[in-house]
Structures are given as structure tokens and as C-alpha cells.
Amino acid sequence: MSAAARPGLLRAVLAHGSVQVGGFILLVIALLGIFAPWISPLDPAFLDPTIRNRLPGFESTVLQPDGTLLTVTHWLGTDQLGRDLFTRVLYGARVSLIVGLTVAVIAVALGLVIGLIAGYVRWLDGAFMRVMDGLMAIPPILLALALVALWGAGLTTVIIAVAIPEVPRVVRLVRAVVLSVREEPYVEAAISLGTPTPLILTRHVLPNTVAPLIVQGTYVCASAILVEAILSFLGVGIPTDIPTWGNIMAEGRLLFRVFPHNILFPGVLLALTVLAVNMMGDGMRDTLDPKLARRV
Numbered sequence: 701m702s703a704a705a706r707p708g709l710l711r712a713v714l715a716h717g718s719v720q721v722g723g724f725i726l727l728v729i730a731l732l733g734i735f736a737p738w739i740s741p742l743d744p745a746f747l748d749p750t751i752r753n754r755l756p757g758f759e760s761t762v763l764q765p766d767g768t769l770l771t772v773t774h775w776l777g778t779d780q781l782g783r784d785l786f787t788r789v790l791y792g793a794r795v796s797l798i799v800g801l802t803v804a805v806i807a808v809a810l811g812l813v814i815g816l817i818a819g820y821v822r823w824l825d826g827a828f829m830r831v832m833d834g835l836m837a838i839p840p841i842l843l844a845l846a847l848v849a850l851w852g853a854g855l856t857t858v859i860i861a862v863a864i865p866e867v868p869r870v871v872r873l874v875r876a877v878v879l880s881v882r883e884e885p886y887v888e889a890a891i892s893l894g895t896p897t898p899l900i901l902t903r904h905v906l907p908n909t910v911a912p913l914i915v916q917g918t919y920v921c922a923s924a925i926l927v928e929a930i931l932s933f934l935g936v937g938i939p940t941d942i943p944t945w946g947n948i949m950a951e952g953r954l955l956f957r958v959f960p961h962n963i964l965f966p967g968v969l970l971a972l973t974v975l976a977v978n979m980m981g982d983g984m985r986d987t988l989d990p991k992l993a994r995r996v
Contacts (some may be wrong), residue, residue, distance in 0.1 A: 713987045722979030729973055733793030740787040742772060744943045748782040753959045776965045779952060788943040789966050795944045796925045796973060799859055803924035804917045806863040811870025812913060816901055818871065819878025829875070832868035840865035844927060848936050858937050862927045866920045873916050874909050881908045911988040918981030922974045929970055945970045 713719055732739065742762065751760050756777040762770045776785040818828040835843070840862075847861035881887060882905065890900050931937030932946025940947050945966040952962025 709987070713984055716983035716987055718979040718983030718986070720983075722976040722983065725972055725976035726980065729793050729969065729976070730797055732790055733797060736787070736790035736794065740784065740790055741770060742784045742787045744783065744788045744791040745941065746783065746787075748778075750782065751778050752780055752782045753955065753962075754778045755959075756961055777959070777961045779948070779962050780955060780959075781951075785948070785962065785965060788948055789945070789969060791943045792945045792948055792966060793969065793973075795855070795938060795942060796928065796970070799855075799862065799928045800921040800925040800973075800977070802859050803863045803866060804921040806859070807866035807870050807920050808913055808917045810863075810867045812874055812906075812909065814867070815871040815874025815909075816878055816905065819875040820882055820897070820901060820905065825875075828871070832871050835865065836868045838865070840923075840927060841930060844931060845934075845936060848931060853936060853939055855938055855942065858928055858931060862924045862931075866923065870913070870916055870920070873912055877909050877912060878905055881905050915981055915985045915988060918977050918984065922977040922981070925970070925977070926974055 746762070748760065748762070751758065751774075754760075754774055754777050756775060758774045758777060760772055760774065762772050772784070774784050774786060776789060779785055779788070814828055814832075818825045818832075843865045844858075844861040847864065848857055851857045851861070884904075887900060887904050890904060928937060928944065929946035929949075932944045933950045935947075935950060937946060938944050940951070948966045949963045952959065956963050
């Protein structure tokens with residue numbers, strides 16, 4: 701029986717301390733991003749040059765589109781253009797989580813298909829893995845930079861550019877599982893009975909890849925969030941009119957010594973998000989990996 705099919709496994713995963721702590725932190729950050737319009741009344745692009753670089757807790761009066769005046773507390777201060785940092789950080793959470801989850805889904809889906817074929821169809825294994833080795837030989841940041849420079853900056857481009865370097869890692873993981881499973885007696889019995897290859901892959905091989913893929917998906921998500929922030933910080937990622945933690949820190953780096961809050965708050969949230977996702981991945985690995993699981 702595969703690790704993913706053991707009774708009570710979901711309960712064991714949810715009971716793991718790292719999964720609980722990481723999941724709670726991630727849930728809070730996700731809720732902040734989802735309910736950003738209701739938490740903060742300001743538009744993340746709204747700027748007021750008269751209140752530039754204000755410290756956290758500063759209050760100002762904002763003229764609403766309907767002509768009414770609204771007194772707003774800038775909980776995290778304002779940036780060098782007079783934009784509310786709290787609002788921009790909240791909306792930045794949306795982008796980071798969207799990029800992380802989307803990249804994880806794309807990388808896992810492509811890696812699963814290629815890995816299943818490479819691991820089971822022997823004559824395709826060499827060709828597929830040489831291509832994957834070539835992609836892995838290029839540092840992920842450099843490959844992402846090259847793809848963004850080729851296709852132009854944008855959310856879709858960044859997602860694709862970050863996902864491509866992650867695919868070979870998923871492929872190698874799935875291929876290793878398939879190479880092990882295809883030698884099992886029940887797979888050989890299915891082959892001897894003339895079971896079609898697609899049915900063998902979906903019924904006997906695929907279930908054994910679920911547990912490691914879930915764990916790998918969390919690491920891909922954390923890596924994607926970090927790479928997106930790096931690209932935005934370097935000015936080659938998502939355009940500055942869309943607030944992300946990376947471009948918020950990039951815009952505040954020149955005044956870091958005088959107004960450190962422009963980088964501190966988005967940086968802390970970025971670190972907490974990556975830490976939370978990695979904690980969930982570590983907890984799932986401890987539970988799902990038969991060599992590390994505390995329960996059998």
C-alpha cells in the first residue's frame with residue numbers, strides 16, 4: 701500500500717506540529733491578502749506626495765472619489781511616493797501567493813507527466829533526462845531572468861519563467877519513484893496479464909507518487925515566492941504598478957538607512973511566508989516518508 705493510501709494519514713499530517721504552525725501562519729497571510737479591500741480602505745496605487753516617508757502610526761485625511769474626507773491611520777507608514785505601505789503589503793500578499801501556488805501546480809503537473817513517461821518508457825528515458833539535466837545546469841535565477849528578458853515583464857511571464865526551472869526537479873523525483881515501482885511484483889503481474897500501459901500508470905504507479913509530490917510541491921511554492929520577490933526587487937519581474945513584496949522593497953532600498961520600515965515590513969512577511977510553507981513541507985515529509993514517519 702502506498703504512503704498516500706494509509707488509513708489515518710491525513711489525521712497524522714494535520715496533527716504534526718510543523719504543519720499546524722506553518723498552516724496557521726500561511727492561513728493568516730492568505731486571509732490578509734484575500735480581504736485586503738475590506739481591511740484597508742485605500743487603493744494601493746493612491747499616492748499623496750505631502751505625506752511621503754511617514755513613520756508607522758501616522759494619520760492623514762484622504763479625499764475619497766465621492767468627495768468625502770476620510771481619516772486614515774497608516775499602520776506601517778508611507779513610502780517615498782506617499783502611498784500607504786500597509787495597503788501595498790496586503791495586496792502584495794495576493795501576488796506572492798498566486799505566483800507560488802500557480803508555479804507549484806504547473807511544475808508538479810508537467811513534472812508528473814514527464815517523469816511518468818521517462819521512468820516507465822525505457823527508450824525515452826535517456827532523451828528526456830538529458831533535457832532535464834541541461835535545464836538543471838542553469839541557475840534558476842539566471843534562467844528566469846533570461847526568459848523574462850525574452851518575453852517581457854508581467855505576471856504570466858514571471859509565473860512561466862519561475863515554473864520552468866522547477867520542472868526538472870519534479871521530473872527527477874517522479875522518475876525515481878517510477879523506476880522503483882515498476883519492478884514491483886504487482887506491476888510485473890499487471891504487465892504479464894496484458895494490462896494497457898496507461899492503466900498501469902494510473903492505477904499502480906501514479907498513487908505511489910502522490911505523497912512525495914505533495915511534499916515537493918510545498919518546496920516549489922516556497923522557492924517560487926522567493927524567486928518572484930528577487931525578480932521584482934531587481935526590476936525585471938512584475939511591473940511596479942502591481943504591488944509585490946519584491947518591488948516594494950526595491951523602491952525603498954535607497955532610503956533604507958533613514959526609513960527602514962519601507963523594507964522591513966514586506967521583508968518580514970516574505971520571510972514568514974517562505975518559512976511557513978517550508979515548515980508545512982517538512983512536517984508532511986516527516987509524516988509521509990516511510991523512513992521518517994513517526995507512525996507506521
